[in-house]
Every structure is written in structure tokens, then in C-alpha cells.
Amino acid sequence: MTRVKVCGLTTEADLETVVDAGVDAVGLICDVPVDTPREVSVDQARALVAATPPFVTTVLVTMPSDPDHARELVDAVGPDVLQIHGGLEPDALDRLRSTIDARLLYAVDADDATNAAAYDDVVDALLVDTPGEDGGGGTGETHDWGRTRQAAADLESPLILAGGLTPDNVADAVRAVEPFAVDAASGVEADDGSKDPTAVHSFVDRATTALRAVEPDSSHHP
Template sequence: MTRVKICGLTNEDDLETAVDAGADALGVICDVSVDTPREVSVERARDLVAAAPPFVTTVLVTMPTGLERAIELVERVEPDAIQLHGDVPPDDLAFLRGKIDSTLLLAVDADDAARAESYDDVVDGLLVDTPADDGGGGTGRTHDWDRTRAATADLESPVILAGGLTPDNVADAVRTVDPFAVDVASGVEAAGGVKDPDAVRSFVDRARNARPTAEP
């Protein structure tokens, strides 16, 4: 069964909505170099992570200026996982992984998904997202799911599919890519940084009930 991450949470009401809908993971965006209505302060990120119930994974989504900053953010926010965006060399990721207790996830551009292989043994999971000119994700645009599946089929790391997912297309995405998890932010929003409860519930339900085309 495909797991679901609801990302870009900015308040406790939306966090509760995601939990009640059955989300497996909750994403909080902090310390990024792109303009997004979903970014919160370090203090707010810590409070939201602390508000999550047991057995739901909290994910700090960030674009830190360096490894020391990434370590500092993990220590202050205390997420279950940290998701990095940006160009981070494999050696730096391996170093970071040895310094933090959190699970390490890395976002890779769908246009260069084959490059994910070079990170396969130094991270705990790889998120494939539609690239933006500023280096971030959250574009609200889909990418070529068939190509993504082919590029990631041999990876050992769990693959998280992102990029333009909505309640209307997530089942098709799951059937095509067969990812470990799907990730959504703007696709379930009523406005920038504010979730639509009906859309959140519909997204989780449709992602969970979709079956890859390879299955009988």
C-alpha cells in the first residue's frame, strides 16, 4: 500500500486534518531559499513537529546553507526525518547521515532522475519532484511518470513521488510509478499554505486504494 505525505503544513488545524485523514507523514518547510507561503520559522516548525502524534512521521523539508546548519536544524526541530533540496554531494550526505539521528531524504529533479543512483547508498529515501528554476520543488507541475519509473526501478532506496499531484491524478501516478510513497502540498490546498480538508481526505483515500498496473 502506498504511503502518503502531506507537506507544507503551517498550522495545527491542518496538521490534525492530515492525521485524521490517515497520512503517514507530515512535512514542515523551514529555512529554504525560495519564496513559498508554506515556509515557517524554526520555532514554528519545532512546535508543529512536537504536535504530531506517535507513529506519524514528521519530516523537516529544508534547503540549508551547509551541513552544520542542517545538523543545527535537526537538533532544534527534532523531526523524524529531514528532506534536503538542492545540490548536495554524496560525500556530504554520507557525513550528514552519520551525524544525525533523523532519517535522511533527498529530493532529486525528475528531469535527471537517473542521477538518483549516485545517492542510493547514502540516503534513506529519494523524492522525485518536478524541478523549479530556483532549485526548489513545489511547482505544482507533473512530470513524465513513465520515465520516472524507468529511472528509479533499480534503486534500493524507497522512492517518494512528488510534483503536481492532486486527488484527481494521484491514483494514476501510483498505478504508473508504483512508488513507496506520494507527497503533496499545493495539490490539496484551499489557498497558499492552507489545506482543504476534503481534498486532503480524498488524496489519502485515492492514493491508498490505487494499485500499480503491474499487480494482477
């Protein structure tokens, strides 16, 4: 079954909304050099991690200037997973992975998805997202799912699919790519930027059932 992460939580109300909907992971965006309304402070991120119930994975999303910066953030926030966007090289990620008390997830631009193999052995999972001009994700734009599926075919690492996913398209995306997990942010938000309960529930339901085999109709059986 496809797992679900919802990213860009900013309040405990958001956290309650997505946990109630049954997500597997929550993403907290912290200390990024791009302009986003979903960024929270280190103190806010730490508080949201502490408020997250057991069996829900907390993911710190950041764009560190160097591995030491990333390590300091992990120590300060205490997430289960560190998700890195930006230009860290595979050898730097490999060293970072061995020195943090968290799993390591690296975001690859969909335009360069064929380069994901270079990171396959040094991270715990790979996320493919539609790139923005500022180097970050969260663009709300989809990308070529067929190309992403092809690029991921030989990867050992679990693949998380992001980029413009909504309740309306997530089932098609899951069937096209068959990822380990899907990730949404703006696609499940209300007009005020909060996570919309109806949208999150619909997203989780459609993502997790997209690959379910059609049950035979037993009504005509003797």
C-alpha cells in the first residue's frame, strides 16, 4: 500500500488534521533560504515534533548550506527523518547520514531524475519533486510521471513522489509511478493555507487505494 506524507505543517491544528486523516508522515519546513508561507522556526518545529503521536514519522525539510548546518538542525529539532533539498554532493550526504540520529531523505529534481542513482547508496530514500526557480520544491506543479517511473526502475531506495499532487490526481500518479509514498503540501490546503480536513482525507483514501485490486463481484455466485 502506498504511504502518505503531508508536508508544510505550521500549527498543531494542521498536525491534528493530518493525523486524524491517517497519514504516515508529516513534514516540517525549517530554515530554508526560499520564500514560503509553510516555513516554521526551529522552536516551532521542535514543538510540532514533540506533539506528533507515536507511529507517525516526523520529517524535517530543509536546505542546509553544509552538512554541519543540517546536523545542528537535527540536534535542535529531533525529527525521525531529515529531508534535504539543495546541492549537497553524495559524499557529503554519506558523511552526514553516519553522524545524525535520523534517517536521511534526499530530494531530486524531476528534470534530473536520471541522476538519482548517484545518491542511491548514500541515503535511506529519494524524493522526486518538480523544481522551482529558487531550487526548492513545493511548486504545486506536476512533472512527467512516466519519466520518473523509468528513472526509478533500477533504484534500491524507496521513492517518494511529490510535485503538484492533489486528491484529484493522486490515484493516477500512484498507478503511473507505483511509488513507495506520495507527498502533498499545497494540494491539500484551504484558501487560508491551513490543511483542509476534507482534502487530506480524500488524498489519503485515494492514494492508499489506487493500487487495490478490483474485487470480483460475488453477488452472482451461487
